[in-house]
Amino acid sequence: MLGKEYEFKIGIIKKIREETYNVSTFHIEVEGLNGEVKPGQFNILYLFGGGEVPISISEIGRRRLAHTVRFTGTITNMFRELTVNDKIGVRGPYGNHWPIEEHQNEDILIIGGGIGIAPLKPIIQYVKEKRSKYGKLIILYGARTPKDLIFKSEFEEFRKIRDSELHLTVDRGDEKWKGNIGVVTTLIPPLKLNIENTVAFVCGPEIMMYYTVKDLVKKGIPETKIYISLERRMRCGIGLCGHCQIGPYFVCKDGPVFPYWKIKEYFGVKWI
Amino acid sequence: MHTRGLPLKKLGLVIGDWRDLERLFKYLKDSGYRIIGPKVDGNVIKLKELKSLREFPKQISDHQAPGYYRLEEGDFFRNGDDSPKKYLFPPKMEIFKVNRDLSISFREIEKVKIAFFGIKSCDTASITIMDKVLGERGDSFYKHFRKELFIVTENCIKPGENCFCSSMGTGPRVQSGFDISFTRIDGKILFEAGSERGVKILEKLKLPHANAKLKKKFIEVLEKAAEKAKANFEKRFLAEKLELAIESPIWKELAEKCLGCGNCTMVCPTCFCFDIYDEVFLDEYSKRVRYWDSCFTYKHAEVAGGHFRPELWARYRQWLLHKFSYWKRQFDMLGCVGCGRCITWCPVGIDIRKAVEKVLKWVDENVR
Ligand code: SF4
Numbered sequence: 034m035l036g037k038e039y040e041f042k043i044g045i046i047k048k049i050r051e052e053t054y055n056v057s058t059f060h061i062e063v064e065g066l067n068g069e070v071k072p073g074q075f076n077i078l079y080l081f082g083g084g085e086v087p088i089s090i091s092e093i094g095r096r097r098l099a100h101t102v103r104f105t106g107t108i109t110n111m112f113r114e115l116t117v118n119d120k121i122g123v124r125g126p127y128g129n130h131w132p133i134e135e136h137q138n139e140d141i142l143i144i145g146g147g148i149g150i151a152p153l154k155p156i157i158q159y160v161k162e163k164r165s166k167y168g169k170l171i172i173l174y175g176a177r178t179p180k181d182l183i184f185k186s187e188f189e190e191f192r193k194i195r196d197s198e199l200h201l202t203v204d205r206g207d208e209k210w211k212g213n214i215g216v217v218t219t220l221i222p223p224l225k226l227n228i229e230n231t232v233a234f235v236c237g238p239e240i241m242m243y244y245t246v247k248d249l250v251k252k253g254i255p256e257t258k259i260y261i262s263l264e265r266r267m268r269c270g271i272g273l274c275g276h277c278q279i280g281p282y283f284v285c286k287d288g289p290v291f292p293y294w295k296i297k298e299y300f301g302v303k304w305i
Numbered sequence: 306m307h308t309r310g311l312p313l314k315k316l317g318l319v320i321g322d323w324r325d326l327e328r329l330f331k332y333l334k335d336s337g338y339r340i341i342g343p344k345v346d347g348n349v350i351k352l353k354e355l356k357s358l359r360e361f362p363k364q365i366s367d368h369q370a371p372g373y374y375r376l377e378e379g380d381f382f383r384n385g386d387d388s389p390k391k392y393l394f395p396p397k398m399e400i401f402k403v404n405r406d407l408s409i410s411f412r413e414i415e416k417v418k419i420a421f422f423g424i425k426s427c428d429t430a431s432i433t434i435m436d437k438v439l440g441e442r443g444d445s446f447y448k449h450f451r452k453e454l455f456i457v458t459e460n461c462i463k464p465g466e467n468c469f470c471s472s473m474g475t476g477p478r479v480q481s482g483f484d485i486s487f488t489r490i491d492g493k494i495l496f497e498a499g500s501e502r503g504v505k506i507l508e509k510l511k512l513p514h515a516n517a518k519l520k521k522k523f524i525e526v527l528e529k530a531a532e533k534a535k536a537n538f539e540k541r542f543l544a545e546k547l548e549l550a551i552e553s554p555i556w557k558e559l560a561e562k563c564l565g566c567g568n569c570t571m572v573c574p575t576c577f578c579f580d581i582y583d584e585v586f587l588d589e590y591s592k593r594v595r596y597w598d599s600c601f602t603y604k605h606a607e608v609a610g611g612h613f614r615p616e617l618w619a620r621y622r623q624w625l626l627h628k629f630s631y632w633k634r635q636f637d638m639l640g641c642v643g644c645g646r647c648i649t650w651c652p653v654g655i656d657i658r659k660a661v662e663k664v665l666k667w668v669d670e671n672v673r
């Protein structure tokens with residue numbers, strides 16, 4: 034059928050959780066997607082009359098997926114109007130995923146900056162479900178201010194996972210903030226890591242990932258065991274429209290997750 | 306050797322004249338093809354539907370230079386501003402309708418049976434590229450329009466000022482991806498088949514084989530043309546070498562005059578970027594419309610809250626390196642067929658051949 038590659042399924046919004054003043058998580062019930070959803074993948078969501086936006090999947094359920102949306106663009110701002118039981122279009126899942134299965138028995142280091150923690154959350158969920166198959170779980174998460182931290186209501190749960198650590202930081206604190214102040218990389222040097230046996234998954238603004246990777250390498254983690262998830266303008270999600278390119282890669286298909294060694298020659302080149 | 310491929314296909318070269326070309330035209334038309342070929346439209350030769358071969362601008366020549374295009378009387382023309390892309394990957398097209406309840410009304414498009422008649426060898430190569438870039442990767446519309454395509458290519462005996470197909474290995478003699486080719490030599494027409502279908506049709510025309518003398522003439526003419534359609538660089542290691550300049554300051558210099566108008570990407574027969582937007586009708590339904598986009602537009606690499614190529618020089622680098630470098634790793638071919646359109650239709654006459662040369666020179670001088 035013509036145009037089949039752009040066909041979406043109808044998703045029903047079951048729950049909306051306000052994370053911050055400009056971020057909400059939408060729990061969407063949807064069936065008949067392309068296949069099993071894996072941590073790190075994204076969907077393209079469609080709002081009638083508005084258009085499509087790629088949004089990473091922040092929670093994977095059997096028939097329900099969560100998408101954490103920041104209201105910054107024309108279409109994402111339309112998400113503010115959505116209420117429970119509204120319908121939206123969902124196509125996907127697209128892109129590759131965090132290679133979590135290939136790193137069983139290792140310590141898992143998760144580093145998220147801002148909304149970048151969203152596509153990392155399914156790893157936490159995964160490790161929790163298969164707890165005995167993985168070593169330590171260390172989560173570093175930084176946001177601009179305490180008000181910008183998302184998933185706050187789940188921090189306790191993260192901490193309760195056996196053998197886990199959650200370290201938070203904000204660029205600027207407020208009266209109530211008693212935690213660390215500084216960018217997320219400031220959390221790296223004090224960490225006690227089992228270098229031989231740690232894999233790192235990183236997602237956040239490019240500049241944050243750039244310095245995070247540097248610090249991880251300094252700490253001794255090999256580039257082959259650092260994974261980053263890239264953001265680009267994505268329009269089609271299926272490797273056709275050309276928007277998401279970085280060097281020879283189509284982020285929507287070859288990514289969004291890249292082992293650092295693979296993307297290294299392009300990542301960090303100015304305005305590539 | 307740009308006439309590699311000789312000895313000729315199955316049938317070899319057969320010889321006829323203009324009337325035989327008319328017979329071929331008629332045969333295709335009677336077989337139900339919609340014939341698309343070069344035709345004068347205002348001041349440009351465009352690819353349009355031809356009702357008869359009389360519309361083929363046989364006695365017209367085009368004069369092309371950087372930022373320059375004029376038609377005049379003559380005996381041979383090159384390509385205009387549009388290309389086969391327009392028919393296989395339309396500039397603006399509805400994908401489907403979304404109804405208010407989010408159900409989708411898919412489109413039914415009648416079977417299209419197009420025969421390109423008299424496109425040049427660079428454009429023929431561009432179809433092979435699109436087959437890989439759009440077809441193989443699952444663009445259902447491309448596949449639909451492409452399915453029944455028949456291609457009659459005219460070998461380029463007189464390449465123009467801006468042509469460099471020879472350096473890109475796509476011409477002036479068509480090598481593959483065509484059904485029948487024809488060449489205007491000494492008032493005669495030499496035909497050659499490039500596919501089984503082509504062989505069958507040429508057999509029906511019952512034309513005599515060209516003799517050794519004519520074959521030699523054919524080779525000479527096309528060798529001479531190949532010499533003319535050259536840029537000052539070699540295709541070998543071009544992709545790899547250009548990428549060595551990825552962080553060079555030269556891009557700023559190259560893009561200095563660029564207006565960011567995107568003409569180059571629109572006229573390019575292989576540029577494939579597109580975007581899709583919603584066109585809402587009285588809140589009842591919304592059309593999902595696909596249209597050509599360009600890596601030169603400001604929003605091409607913009608995301609909510611950021612921009613990956615905010616300045617024009619970075620977008621110029623993206624265009625050039627994509628065509629000549631990244632494309633190779635993506636599709637195992639280059640994204641430029643050397644048609645010269647981007648040179649002709651650039652309002653400020655930026656010449657991509659010169660740009661490539663400058664980048665190579667920078668690499669020679671600075672990377673050691
Ligand atoms: S880049 Fe320029 S010369 Fe090359 S195929 Fe495109 S329009 Fe033709």
Ligand code: SF4
Nearest residue numbers: 563564566567569651
């Ligand atoms: S046609 Fe010329 S001015 Fe316009 S975007 Fe291309 S290179 Fe720049």
Ligand code: FES
Nearest residue numbers: 270273274275285
């Ligand atoms: S989003 Fe269209 S090619 Fe990647």
